[in-house]
Amino acid sequence: QVQLQQSGPGLAKPSQTLSLTCAISGDSVSSKSAAWNWIRQSPSRGLEWLGRTYYRSKWYNDYAVSVKSRITFSPDTSKNQISLQLNSVTLEDTAVYYCAREGSTSSFEDWGQGTLVTVSS
Amino acid sequence: QSVLTQPPSASRTPGQRVTISCSGSSSNIGNNFVFWYQHLPGTAPKVLIYRNNRRPSGVPDRFSGSKSGTSASLAISELRSEDEADYYCAAWDDSLSAWVFGGGTKLTVL
Numbered sequence: 001q002v003q004l005q006q007s008g009p010g011l012a013k014p015s016q017t018l019s020l021t022c023a024i025s026g027d028s029v030s031s032k033s034a035a036w037n038w039i040r041q042s043p044s045r046g047l048e049w050l051g052r053t054y055y056r057s058k059w060y061n062d063y064a065v066s067v068k069s070r071i072t073f074s075p076d077t078s079k080n081q082i083s084l085q086l087n088s089v090t091l092e093d094t095a096v097y098y099c100a101r102e103g104s105t106s107s108f109e110d111w112g113q114g115t116l117v118t119v120s121s
Numbered sequence: 122q123s124v125l126t127q128p129p130s131a132s133r134t135p136g137q138r139v140t141i142s143c144s145g146s147s148s149n150i151g152n153n154f155v156f157w158y159q160h161l162p163g164t165a166p167k168v169l170i171y172r173n174n175r176r177p178s179g180v181p182d183r184f185s186g187s188k189s190g191t192s193a194s195l196a197i198s199e200l201r202s203e204d205e206a207d208y209y210c211a212a213w214d215d216s217l218s219a220w221v222f223g224g225g226t227k228l229t230v231l
Contacts, residue, residue, distance in 0.1 A: 039166075046123065046209065047158070047160070047211075049219060052220075062218055065219065098165060100165075105168075105172065106156075107168040107171040107172075109168060111165035
């Protein structure tokens, strides 16, 4: 059974960097049959896919156009986790952030518990 | 503005059937699988339907999905109060090289 445990601060100031971590158990971050996604949810925008990282003999990343210039994914094989950094945040980045495992069914099969991140000065 | 279009809300009474539509284009629904997610407040979303019409184990057969051309739909029969949630469709978009979601449909079971 795959479990994803998220951690990170729930508050960020405008123009600063939002950082979250997703610790994986029950699977490997280097799995060649999984992809590790970040998705956020806000009342105004619903579910919004931010991007994914996955390993297929080398690391690949896909990003949503809306955040492509500001987002970085960092897989850590020694800790079996992935991290998200979103730079230059604004009030519009206030949302609940989820990490999610894209598995063999091509769907987001497993989800972290979600982290509410509020951008406020 | 979401890439996939869903009605913002729907309401039915217990026991009824509801169908939620999801409209896209040839770069997403027209050429790729459709997925449906249920999102209850305070919880993580859960996959209800994958690859257009397949149900993960544990999802009741009251939930069904279909796809035709560039549109898809989720049907829920024998509605229960616990089905009250937000429902999202999703598909991979070849032009954007990205997963895209619908704006979500808030289902109220009166």
